[in-house]
Amino acid sequence: MDKEQIRLAQIEPLIDYFNQIMPLSPEEVDMVYSLFKPRLYRKRQYVHQEGDVCNQFNFVVSGCLRLYMVDDKGDVHILQFASENWWIIDLGSFHERTPSNLNIDALEDTTVLQISHENLLVLYTQAPKFNRIFRVLIENSFVSLQKRLLQNISAPAEEKYYSFLETYEHLVNRLPQTQIASFLGITPEFLSRLRNKQAHSKGKS
Amino acid sequence: MDKEQIRLAQIEPLIDYFNQIMPLSPEEVDMVYSLFKPRLYRKRQYVHQEGDVCNQFNFVVSGCLRLYMVDDKGDVHILQFASENWWIIDLGSFHERTPSNLNIDALEDTTVLQISHENLLVLYTQAPKFNRIFRVLIENSFVSLQKRLLQNISAPAEEKYYSFLETYEHLVNRLPQTQIASFLGITPEFLSRLRNKQAHSKGKS
DNA sequence: CGCGACGTTGATTTGCCTCAACGATTGTGG
C-alpha cells in the first residue's frame, strides 16, 4: 500500500460511522476525505492542553484517549475515555473559542481523524446534512452523559463501578485501575477494596 | 386581547430565542407559530411520567419545571431545573421512542411551548436550519452538563452548593431547600448544616 | 539493574447519611 491508500483505509471507519447515522452522497464522502486528517499520537502524548483553545474535533480510529481536568491539588479527574469509534473534544472551548481548562492525552498509541474548527464550518456550509449528523451525534453523547450524572448523584461507589464494568466492557482490561478510579470519582485504594469484595463474593457464590 | 393575540404573545420568547442563535426567515417564523403549542401546567402537575415515551420537546416561557428520577427507595434525584427560556425533555426517550424512566413535573404554575416528536421531524424537514439551531442548543446543554459532572466527581458538597448558588442565582429563592439538596445529591439535613456554616463565617468576616 | 508506576492492605479520620424530634409555615377541608 502506498501512502495514499493508507490514508484512505484509515478514513473508512469514519465514513461507516456517518453512513450509519445518515447515508452520505459521493460528494459528501469526498468532503470527509478532504477535510478530516489522520494523525498518530503516542502513549502519554498531549492531543490538547489546557490554556489553549481546543481547535480539533477528534474521532478515534484505534487506541484510547482521555479528557480530564487537573485540580488545585494536582489530582486528575477524568470526564471521558474515547476508544475506537468515539469522539473526543472540549466542546465548550471549541465552540466558544475560549481557552480550555481541560486536557486530552493518549493512554495508548492512538490514531485519530481530526477536523479543525475552520473546516468544520466549511463542512456545515457546503454539506448541511452534517448539521443533522452532528446534532444526532451530540444528542447521543448528551444522553449517555446524563445517565452518568444520574448515577453519580444517586448511586454508591460500588454500583457505579459495576455499571462502569458493563458500559466499558471492551475497554476495562486496557485501563489501569487508577484511571478507572479517577473516572468514577473515587480513590484507587477504595476501588481496590471494592474489587476485593467482588472477588470474595464471587468465590462464595 | 383575544385568544389569538395571547397565543402570539406567548410564542414571542421562543422566536427571540431562536433568532439569537440564528435569525429566522418569515417563513420559518410561521412554522414555529404553527408547530409549537402553548400549554399551562399547574404546580405539582406532571408534564411527563415514567413509563411513557416522552413525546414533547418543552420550552419554558414562565414558571419552573424539574426533570428527575425516583429510585427503588422512593428517593427523588433531580437531573435538571428549567425556568424561563430553558428546554426540558427526556431526550433519550424522545429520540429512541422508548419508555422513559424519568419524570417531569411543575414546581410552580408554568407555561411551556411544546412541539411533538412528529412535528419536530416536520420542522427539520421543511426548515433544515432548525437542524443547525437544535445542534447549537444541545451543544450548549452538553457543555453545562459536562461542567456539572466535573464538579460532581471532583468537588465536595460545600463547593457544589456555592457553585449552584452562582449558576442558579435567579432561581435560588424560588426553590425549596429539599429540591436543591436533591439536585446536588446530598440530604436536606446536610445542606442545612452547610448553610448554617456559611451564615456563621459571613457573620465573622 | 534500579526507578517509577501500579495495585494492595492496614490504621485512622472525616464528610456525609440516618433516624428522630422539634418549631414554623403553608394549605386545605369542615
Add this chain to the structure above:
DNA sequence: CCACAATCGTTGAGGCAAATCAACGTCGCG
C-alpha cells in the same frame, strides 16, 4: 375562619462510606 395535616427547615446523636496516610510487593521499562 379555624383546626388539622402536610411540608419545610433545623438541630442533635450516632453510624457508615469513603478519604487519607503510610507501608510494602510487583512489574514493566529505560
